[in-house]
Amino acid sequence: MEKTPEQINQDLLRPLYHASWRFYLTLVILGSLVAAAFFAWGYQIYNGIGVSGLDRPVFWAFYITDFVFWIGISHAGTLISAILRVSNATWRRPVTRCAEAITVFALSIGAMFPLVHLGRPWLFFWLIPYPSERGIWPQFRSPLLWDFFAINTYLIGSVTFLLLPSFPDFALIRDRASGWRKKVYGIASLGWRGTPKQWHRLEMAMRIMAVAIIPVAVSVHTIVSWDFAMAPVPGWHSTIFGPYFVAGAIFSGIAALIIAMALLRKLLHLEEYLQPIHFENLGKLLLVMSLLWFYFVFAERLTTWYGNFPSEMAVFWVTQSGRFSKLFWTMVFCNFIIPAPILAIKNLRAKIGWTVVASIPIVVGMWLERFLIIVPALSHKYLPYTYGTYKPTWVEITITVGTFAGMGLLFLLFSRVFPIISIWELKLGGQKKPEAAPALASQEVAAEQP
């Protein structure tokens, strides 16, 4: 049954006007978890970072894992949505807004962690190159400073990328609303009237942004990987880290996107807009990334093993069969052995439930992957006398749990303020049945025949 534009408006704007008691209950639960995380952070700032489990030699652990993880999740969005826009994949239309929102929120959460992990967070502004009266500038050779610029660039870029295609939707709400909503969305829509000139400019801007954001996204996670690869730590100092991290980021990003979309579909009753075909297409992308991830891990492990440097082999064996091996093999299960077969079988991939079953372990596995890159390497550096270990305390655990709750909270609030599916783009796509991303040449040929 085809929907009229008015029905689409009503369906997609409903969450902005009506909320059930379940919404408020979730809000309270997530809100208190976030509050607990902020309490833990305050406790840490007051007492010193020693209340966490960090020690010498494991100077980085949970916080940097969370940092890399959330920056990775943020690649869901802008990058995927940009690639789908550039390649003109029409099935993307109901997916992009959600993906771009994930990027903005995950990036905001991730960008907090360099502050959370500082010994003296109140002095973070020394990372900003501002003209100080003493003529001191930050150290431009430090990968942490590259990080600072890369993340800020990506944040500004992805916020722009989220807001640009939102103006027509804001204007739509403004035109239909009365009272405070008319005022607020009137300001937010920046005087959008829908004139041909405005449409032309919007399309132009989106085309430029979609192309420009791709290299930014790739560079961000490459630079995050260089935080590790630039230090002479066994297991870190590797050229594979740039592409490995970018692939891992997109991998975890798609998994997060599938989970978020499945939740929204259920909670906001968007069954007719987010169809199994969207999940199947994302599932195909996820399968490609899972295979790519396995290839990278295999290549990295094999070269380390063949190289047989004593210091690197200490890290190798401790992850492969030592104290971190349980986590390592859990990671392999979560990222490859569970999702790859599910996503490879067409009948399973076509069902939304199964794509979610494949995605949840990936999110867990990719968090573990970052932990396994950081902690085993730091605890087994060159001199055996300096070997160490690491055990988290409640502070890190609370903050980590709080970030997941924070992501949910931000998303929940977002779905009450923004139409979660880009309405004008959906209408623009018409009511054609969304197509599967071509998997076989025969499908394409079949599609072309009248």
Next chain:
Amino acid sequence: MEHRWGMVIDEDRCTGCEACVAACHAENNIATVGDDQAARGRAMHWIRVERYYEGNFPDVKVKFRPVPCQECSDAPCEPVCPTYASYHNPEGLNAQIYNRCIGTRYCGNACPYLVRFFNFLNPVWDKPLNLQFNPDVSVRSVGIMEKCTFCIQRIKTAEIKAQAEKRPLKEGEFNPACVQSCPTEAMVFGDLNDPKSKVSRLSRSDRSTTLLPELGTHPKVTYLKRDTWDNGKNA
């Protein structure tokens, strides 16, 4: 002539008495973190004596290796610091500017020798150690990285005194606390730019080596030892 301070540590002379460790703590106001924190790997010793065991019980030999900051000429800890807290001073020392440190701990990760120490909590001194601070050395607070300085306060005092008396620095006029306290004279300190100084001559000895030379950090601490650790048995 510019100085280039260096140290030679003779492993064949070291008895592992740890007098250097105690002297360093007293000289540099290093906090005693307490047994609980030490058990969690947060003990701070700017110089440590590493113990390595050779052979099987009862025929065991213990080898001692005192490890202060290696004062690398190409230090991995320096370029990674985003705020210049870790920097190369004009005399070639890897200086740590406590006031400038924001505690990213990146330098600690980059250091292959793990000779950088972080104040995870506000430092404490067990009584009566709280009554014997060295007034020439600043006390570090929570969230700051600290490390061996080659007793830069002694270097500066001697340099200023020599300058005031309008004469060059004499060799052996001052020593870092660890060198001064070593009963077997296993440690020698001096100017590597002076080819006739004891430290220069010893560093050119055929027993000399550096720690992890394959990393290309070019340390200014040289170790002396007979042959290899296992006398070449496993070569």
